[in-house]
Amino acid sequence: MSRAVASVALVDRVQAGEPAAIARLISRAESGAAEVHEALARIYKLAGAAHVIGLTGVPGSGKSTLVGKLTEKLRAKGAKVGIVAIDPSSPYSGGAILGDRIRMSDMANDPGVYIRSMATRGATGGMARAALDAVDILDVAGFDTVILETVGVGQDEVEIVRASHTTIVVSAPGLGDEIQAIKAGILEIADIHVVSKCDRSDANRTLIDLKQMLTLGLRAAAKSAWQLPVVGTSTVSGQGIDELIVAIEQHRRFGLESEAGQQRRLAIAQFRLRKTADNLLLDRFGAAIARASAPLAAKLMRREADPYSLANELLNSSLLREPDHEQDPRSKIA
Amino acid sequence: MSRAVASVALVDRVQAGEPAAIARLISRAESGAAEVHEALARIYKLAGAAHVIGLTGVPGSGKSTLVGKLTEKLRAKGAKVGIVAIDPSSPYSGGAILGDRIRMSDMANDPGVYIRSMATRGATGGMARAALDAVDILDVAGFDTVILETVGVGQDEVEIVRASHTTIVVSAPGLGDEIQAIKAGILEIADIHVVSKCDRSDANRTLIDLKQMLTLGLRAAAKSAWQLPVVGTSTVSGQGIDELIVAIEQHRRFGLESEAGQQRRLAIAQFRLRKTADNLLLDRFGAAIARASAPLAAKLMRREADPYSLANELLNSSLLREPDHEQDPRSKIA
Numbered sequence: 001m002s003r004a005v006a007s008v009a010l011v012d013r014v015q016a017g018e019p020a021a022i023a024r025l026i027s028r029a030e031s032g033a034a035e036v037h038e039a040l041a042r043i044y045k046l047a048g049a050a051h052v053i054g055l056t057g058v059p060g061s062g063k064s065t066l067v068g069k070l071t072e073k074l075r076a077k078g079a080k081v082g083i084v085a086i087d088p089s090s091p092y093s094g095g096a097i098l099g100d101r102i103r104m105s106d107m108a109n110d111p112g113v114y115i116r117s118m119a120t121r122g123a124t125g126g127m128a129r130a131a132l133d134a135v136d137i138l139d140v141a142g143f144d145t146v147i148l149e150t151v152g153v154g155q156d157e158v159e160i161v162r163a164s165h166t167t168i169v170v171s172a173p174g175l176g177d178e179i180q181a182i183k184a185g186i187l188e189i190a191d192i193h194v195v196s197k198c199d200r201s202d203a204n205r206t207l208i209d210l211k212q213m214l215t216l217g218l219r220a221a222a223k224s225a226w227q228l229p230v231v232g233t234s235t236v237s238g239q240g241i242d243e244l245i246v247a248i249e250q251h252r253r254f255g256l257e258s259e260a261g262q263q264r265r266l267a268i269a270q271f272r273l274r275k276t277a278d279n280l281l282l283d284r285f286g287a288a289i290a291r292a293s294a295p296l297a298a299k300l301m302r303r304e305a306d307p308y309s310l311a312n313e314l315l316n317s318s319l320l321r322e323p324d325h326e327q328d329p330r331s332k333i334a
Numbered sequence: 335m336s337r338a339v340a341s342v343a344l345v346d347r348v349q350a351g352e353p354a355a356i357a358r359l360i361s362r363a364e365s366g367a368a369e370v371h372e373a374l375a376r377i378y379k380l381a382g383a384a385h386v387i388g389l390t391g392v393p394g395s396g397k398s399t400l401v402g403k404l405t406e407k408l409r410a411k412g413a414k415v416g417i418v419a420i421d422p423s424s425p426y427s428g429g430a431i432l433g434d435r436i437r438m439s440d441m442a443n444d445p446g447v448y449i450r451s452m453a454t455r456g457a458t459g460g461m462a463r464a465a466l467d468a469v470d471i472l473d474v475a476g477f478d479t480v481i482l483e484t485v486g487v488g489q490d491e492v493e494i495v496r497a498s499h500t501t502i503v504v505s506a507p508g509l510g511d512e513i514q515a516i517k518a519g520i521l522e523i524a525d526i527h528v529v530s531k532c533d534r535s536d537a538n539r540t541l542i543d544l545k546q547m548l549t550l551g552l553r554a555a556a557k558s559a560w561q562l563p564v565v566g567t568s569t570v571s572g573q574g575i576d577e578l579i580v581a582i583e584q585h586r587r588f589g590l591e592s593e594a595g596q597q598r599r600l601a602i603a604q605f606r607l608r609k610t611a612d613n614l615l616l617d618r619f620g621a622a623i624a625r626a627s628a629p630l631a632a633k634l635m636r637r638e639a640d641p642y643s644l645a646n647e648l649l650n651s652s653l654l655r656e657p658d659h660e661q662d663p664r665s666k667i668a
């Protein structure tokens with residue numbers, strides 16, 4: 001059985017909710033191999049039922065702990081929860097912080113929770129596409145809520161988290177004198193703001209600062225139909241978690257019923273198409289470019305040539321060979 | 335005079351160190367327009383003299399203040415310093431934190447310092463290329479040291495800072511219980527570690543934790559010829575800044591004299607070529623993809639089609655039209 005056929009066969013097993021099939025299909029999506037595109041195309045058409053929550057914040061803002069708590073509460077309400085955590089991977093952490101935390105908790109053996117860590121390092125541009133494919137795979141596998149968690153500082157990471165139905169930005173006290181989300185440029189992407197670690201005595205200051213900042217921003221920005229909630233939470237005392245779940249549910253309904261929600265889903269679809277097209281384009285020529293660039297790098301290092309001329313030469317010779325690629329399995333999907 | 339000719343004419347003025355010409359050429363590099371490629375190709379060949387320092391750390395680690403202090407000291411030694419600061423831009427901050435700080439200081443009217451902020455938001459993939467072009471422009475303009483500052487969490491941002499001769503990772507006390515650089519996955523990219531804000535009483539804990547972590551990591555990793563320094567600094571007391579400058583100078587020499595340094599410069603050249611080729615490829619088809627994707631997005635939103643099939647259709651029709659692009663000014667550079 002070819003890998004393409006094998007991947008398509010996985011789709012049925014994903015629909016049946018088989019954890020091993022989910023894991024395998026996400027890994028194949030991560031690999032970006034052309035053989036998996038047909039399966040992912042099917043997944044995309046089957047998906048659309050889950051509510052996708054993007055959750056972001058600077059390192060140290062307590063995102064993973066909050067996701068854990070949120071998952072517990074959603075489970076208690078009967079929802080199945082899928083989690084895709086995008087971790088900047090490091091040889092030290094192995095990018096498995098969230099996974100470790102939840103493994104230690106009661107949820108380890110709960111089939112209603114599925115956690116997947118995806119590493120950013122080494123993902124050459126395809127991270128956004130793969131993460132959104134992973135969200136769809138969990139959607140098709142029957143998870144009612146899918147949480148996409150990422151460190152909100154990088155350009156790609158922020159783009160991914162924006163491609164969700166409800167975006168939560170987490171700020172925490174004690175991370176310096178200023179609102180970290182401003183420095184990271186993620187303040188304005190929030191549908192819901194959370195100030196975590198509200199058991200700390202300095203949390204009130206962060207709440208006040210954030211609310212002031214938002215008032216200033218809202219005056220400047222055009223009036224929106226959505227009233228931005230600011231929720232203070234503590235995973236120690238449990239404070240605010242119920243309130244957060246109410247806010248999420250309200251925003252989910254707002255997204256389904258408002259013109260703004262419709263516009264957002266359209267923008268997500270457009271982002272998705274553009275990212276996929278960009279990735280397919282880089283895939284088609286990427287290998288040829290990588291192969292050809294190694295011997296040219298020495299000339300470039302000595303500044304005897306420039307990157308623009310060399311890159312143009314590379315592309316022109318690759319494009320001339322392009323017709324061969326029409327036999328590629330990707331072309332048959334359409 | 336065409337824009338391409340005008341850009342090339344700017345190169346002479348950049349070489350003469352004219353601030354207005356530097357500003358204009360960097361702006362054109364940021365725009366990614368094809369007309370500027372010939373000028374940037376010339377810049378690349380003229381560059382290579384400056385020592386490029388990449389400086390990164392999580393938000394709140396005090397990077398900008400440290401860059402300011404470092405610049406002061408380097409100026410006092412007679413070096414001209416160029417700074418390229420990549421800021422996640424926000425409607426609130428406008429991404430001008432570093433610029434504001436230095437404008438307020440004594441360096442505002444010093445022609446031996448040039449500061450340029452580049453925003454990440456909205457830069458569709460070309461950020462790395464544009465930032466490295468900006469570094470070269472400052473190099474050609476006669477700046478001896480060019481500091482490339484970026485928030486080290488995003489995939490692209492980390493890649494950029496690694497494409498420097500000496501990479502400094504800044505950690506700070508009080509940003510949570512764990513070493514932030516680990517969570518951000520940037521611990522291992524450092525040539526020099528800085529623990530900032532050493533006037534704080536909890537800084538010693540951060541220094542000890544970081545050193546322990548590095549000892550563990552070094553045992554696991556292969557032995558390197560470079561002994562990784564950990565420098566505690568305070569921009570309040572001035573502690574450690576001289577020590578940091580010594581460490582930078584030592585690493586600069588190590589880079590020039592060692593086999594490892596040679597390998598790194600080769601890897602940077604290869605990264606540069608790959609990024610440029612990727613950007614040129616996306617440029618060639620990007621406009622066509624964006625144009626064609628808008629009407630298709632509604633179908634995609636309703637899940638009547640999938641992104642892979644649509645992206646393939648888009649690419650196939652764009653590639654068929656490709657020969658037109660051979661008349662593009664970029665092709666003439668080669």
